[in-house]
Amino acid sequence: MSPIKKRRIRNYFYLGNQYRQEFRKQMRMFIIFTLGFTIAFTWRETIFDLSKALIVWLTHPTNPNATSVWASVFITIICAFLIFLTTRWLRDKPVYP
Secondary structure, eight states: OHHHHHHHHHHOOOOOOHHHHHHHHHHHHHHHHHHHHHHHHHHHHHHHHHHHHHHHHHHHOTTTHHHHHHHHHHHHHHHHHHHHHHHHHHHHOOOOO
């Protein structure tokens, strides 16, 4: 094989340092996301039960089936608030020259 062909093949399979860093970053994010999802799934029922108990304690409902809906609304409001805080905290800061 000629040296020119070898160089072309080597350039085709060359993995730069930036690619490796980006790949590691993406793998870390994937692992963190997976573990976070696992933790959230584990605590899902507990959080829902605690929310239902809080709604029952606050409202003393006559229809116990309504507590499930109100607990879901309560969890949605709390999570939306946390998403809002997180996006404000993690937003890109302006860079001043």
